[in-house]
Amino acid sequence: MSVVRHxxxxxxxxxCFSPPARVGGALLVGLALLGLTACAPRLPPADLTVxxxxxxxxxxxxxxxxxxxxxxxxxxxxxxxxxxxxxxxxSNSGALDALTFLRDVKRGRIREIAGPVAVLGGGNTALDAAxxxxxxxxxxxxxxxxxxxAEMPAWPAERDRFLGKGGxxxxxxxxxxxxxxxxxxxxxxxxxxxELGEPDSTGRRSPxxxxxxxxxxxxxxxxxxxxxxxxxxxxxxxxxxxFTRKGLIQVAGNGSWRTSxxxxxxxxxxxxxxxxxVQCVAEGMAAxxxxxxxxxxxxx
Numbered sequence: 001m002s003v004v005r006h007x008x009x010x011x012x013x014x015x016c017f018s019p020p021a022r023v024g025g026a027l028l029v030g031l032a033l034l035g036l037t038a039c040a041p042r043l044p045p046a047d048l049t050v051x052x053x054x055x056x057x058x059x060x061x062x063x064x065x066x067x068x069x070x071x072x073x074x075x076x077x078x079x080x081x082x083x084x085x086x087x088x089x090x091s092n093s094g095a096l097d098a099l100t101f102l103r104d105v106k107r108g109r110i111r112e113i114a115g116p117v118a119v120l121g122g123g124n125t126a127l128d129a130a131x132x133x134x135x136x137x138x139x140x141x142x143x144x145x146x147x148x149x150a151e152m153p154a155w156p157a158e159r160d161r162f163l164g165k166g167g168x169x170x171x172x173x174x175x176x177x178x179x180x181x182x183x184x185x186x187x188x189x190x191x192x193x194x195e196l197g198e199p200d201s202t203g204r205r206s207p208x209x210x211x212x213x214x215x216x217x218x219x220x221x222x223x224x225x226x227x228x229x230x231x232x233x234x235x236x237x238x239x240x241x242x243f244t245r246k247g248l249i250q251v252a253g254n255g256s257w258r259t260s261x262x263x264x265x266x267x268x269x270x271x272x273x274x275x276x277x278v279q280c281v282a283e284g285m286a287a288x289x290x291x292x293x294x295x296x297x298x299x300x
Contacts, residue, residue: 066237066238066239067237067238067239067240067241067261067264068239068240070264071261071262071263071264075263075295075298076263076264076265076291076294076295077263077264077265078257078264078265078266078267078284078287078288078291079238079241079249079259079264079265079266079267079270080266080267080268080270080280080284080287081234081270082228082268082269082270082280083228083229083230083269083270083273083274095178095186095222095223095224096221096222096223096224097223097224098119098121098125098126098128098129098223098224098225099125099225099228101129101132101223102125102128102129102132105132105136110136111136112136112137113133113136113137113138113221114137114138114139114220115138115139115219115220115221116138116139116140116141116142116218116219116220116221117130117133117138117140117141117142117219117220117221117222117223118141118142118144118175118189118217118219118221118222118223119133119141119142119143119144119222119223119225120144120175120189120222120223120224120225120226121143121144121145121224121225121226121227122143122145122146122147122151122152122153122154123153123154123225123274124153124154124155124158124276125225126143126145126154126223126225127143127154127155127158127159127161127162128158129223129225130143130162130167130223131158131161131162131165131167133221133223134162134165134166134167135165138221140168141162141167141168142167142168142169142170142217142219143162143167143168143169143170144170144173144174144175144189144191144217145169145170145171145172145173146172146173146174146175146194146207147171147172147194147196147204147205147207148171148172148196148205149169149171151196151204151205152171170191170217172193172194172195172196172207173191173192173193173194174191174192174193174194174207174209175189175190175191175226176189176190176191176192176214177189177190178190178222179216185220186219186220186221186222187218187220188216188217188218188219189216189217189219189222190214190215190216190217191214191215191216191217192209192210192213192214192215193209193210193213194207194208194209194210195207195208195210196208227274228269228273228274229247230243230247230248230249230270240260240261241259241260241261241264241266242259242260246273248270248271248272248273249266249270249271251265251266251267251271255286256290257271257283257286257287257290258290263294265287265290265291266287267280267283267284267286267287268280268283268284271283
């Protein structure tokens, strides 16, 4: 949305393609519990929103667009769809994805949670989900994180907010898999203690399993926030766009947001792997400025 508004300053028409329920991104559909709803962009619920002072136009929801369709019909394309697929622990039997959980809470599809809950992860999304579970009435909510507080990427204020509401944080604890009852419902989470070794490529100390420390944490709900990735259908639609070994879109770098395809740019989580809203907006604005410069040069 920030990129579209930026583009309106120099382009007569700017088009934003988005599923109706996700217009506005995480600020609108995933972070309402943090009180950000009023700040989120409010746009008409259309599959294709044209923001140029005119009425929005709708695109047939059944029509699947490819990157070649967009390159053919538009002067420049920015890919900023984020990472809509949560990474799962093992077979993911009965577990909830944190992003889906937060969206369902926002839409009123989940109104209460009974019994103890385990939330896997140490980022802001994990803490958002854990805090939401507490507010929905869960008796005990355990945030399970395999490193220590020093390595936890979540904001300290959010961590303290969760603890202040009565939440529990199990640091140096590695989730191993779900435990199911005879009916296939979640009955617990297998966990193992860890200790920290040398720093990895991220600069954080790597967790190492402590032998003989496996146990079962009795919970009825497991919410996973252990990472995100690009959905398979998005990768298929982006044929010709180069991806990194980590499954993210490869951009030129050194201040450029160009992808491997001419006139196609990318920014945000789908490039950086998941970061704050502020960083993603900044990247999108930088990409928009680069696109604008390219279009101005072409018009001269």
